[in-house]
Amino acid sequence: MVLVSLTVLYVSLRLTAADPPSELKHGGCIKVNECKCLMRDGSGLIDLGSVADEDGFIQRLKPLPSAPQTPDVLLSFSPCLAFSEPERFGGTDCTGVAVCVSRRIHQDNGFVTQYFNYGKHNGNKFSFTDSEKTLSVSYSMFPDSEPQTVVHYRCSPNRSVTSSVSLSERALLQMWVESPCACPNACALVDVGPGTILLIILCISVTAYFIIGSCALRPFRTSNGVQMAPEDSVWCKICCQLTVRRKQNCSL
Incomplete structure (x- = not known):
């Protein structure tokens, strides 16, 4: 009798799992x-x-x-x-x-x-x-x-x-x-998060770094020929020009 009851309970549970709510x-x-x-x-x-x-x-x-x-x-x-x-x-x-x-x-x-x-x-x-x-x-x-x-x-x-x-x-x-x-998942609006904003700022900063650095190259002659190198104090001069309001000597 107990075995029959367990069998009926097992079958009922299987039917319930196979037939989810409507x-x-x-x-x-x-x-x-x-x-x-x-x-x-x-x-x-x-x-x-x-x-x-x-x-x-x-x-x-x-x-x-x-x-x-x-x-x-x-x-x-x-x-x-x-x-x-x-x-x-x-x-x-x-x-x-x-x-x-x-x-x-x-x-x-x-x-x-x-x-x-x-x-x-x-x-x-x-x-x-x-x-x-x-x-x-x-x-x-x-x-x-x-x-x-x-x-x-x-x-x-x-x-x-x-x-x-x-x-x-x-x-x-x-x-x-x-x-x-x-329709589901169609025309989803792109959400620009803080990570994307930081990535854009980083890319702009790197691009500006190389552009300004290339404009400040100084040619000089060596035993191997003419070479170009950036000024040692080019970034200091740029910061000085941006921060100093009065006419001052920014040479280092």
């Missing part, structure tokens, strides 16, 4: 921060900063294609950079946001611009669909509130951005972004 087996995405997502299957890291342009925006004051009858509706979205609109004047709803929609309303002889906050980076949520290879990121006004914007990033060799929203009901804003940089 969230691990089907992969998915682990949120690293508001801008990065690590794939569970080990395929790499998705960095949303690489999808944006050099200024950090995917859309910057672009007209909403879903509202052709209202051309004065503009959309701005940055996946990693918290921005404010307008830039020079604060106090609007779009202060430190990820998504902002501005709408210009004509009144009398002028116009008034309204700014709508459609989500911030703080508390954004990541969801990855393995079948479609799509990463969906939702943005809310507050960490525990309903999402105002959902951006779908799809790994694709093409580059395109489309959006859809109904401003009359302040409905959910959805964006679809296709980019090769939305």
Whole structure:
């Protein structure tokens, strides 16, 4: 009886080890921060900063294609950079946001611009669909509130951005972004660390050493012919010229 129980326990443990939990087996995405997502299957890291342009925006004051009858509706979205609109004047709803929609309303002889906050980076949520290879990121006004914007990033060799929203009901804003940089470990941003900076400084110093030294060569005649050698005090003279402000004799 004991032998049968041990056999059943052994088989159960083998089945459990061979059949991991569904969230691990089907992969998915682990949120690293508001801008990065690590794939569970080990395929790499998705960095949303690489999808944006050099200024950090995917859309910057672009007209909403879903509202052709209202051309004065503009959309701005940055996946990693918290921005404010307008830039020079604060106090609007779009202060430190990820998504902002501005709408210009004509009144009398002028116009008034309204700014709508459609989500911030703080508390954004990541969801990855393995079948479609799509990463969906939702943005809310507050960490525990309903999402105002959902951006779908799809790994694709093409580059395109489309959006859809109904401003009359302040409905959910959805964006679809296709980019090769939305693939894991693609278009990774190069991080210049302190080691790289020190290496660059060292290379510049060595280059300057040889250039200045070669310019200070002094020819002299020996029994073997004319030879060239650097001045003994050339580096002292250079330091003297750089440090002495008044006219002094720098000869040693």
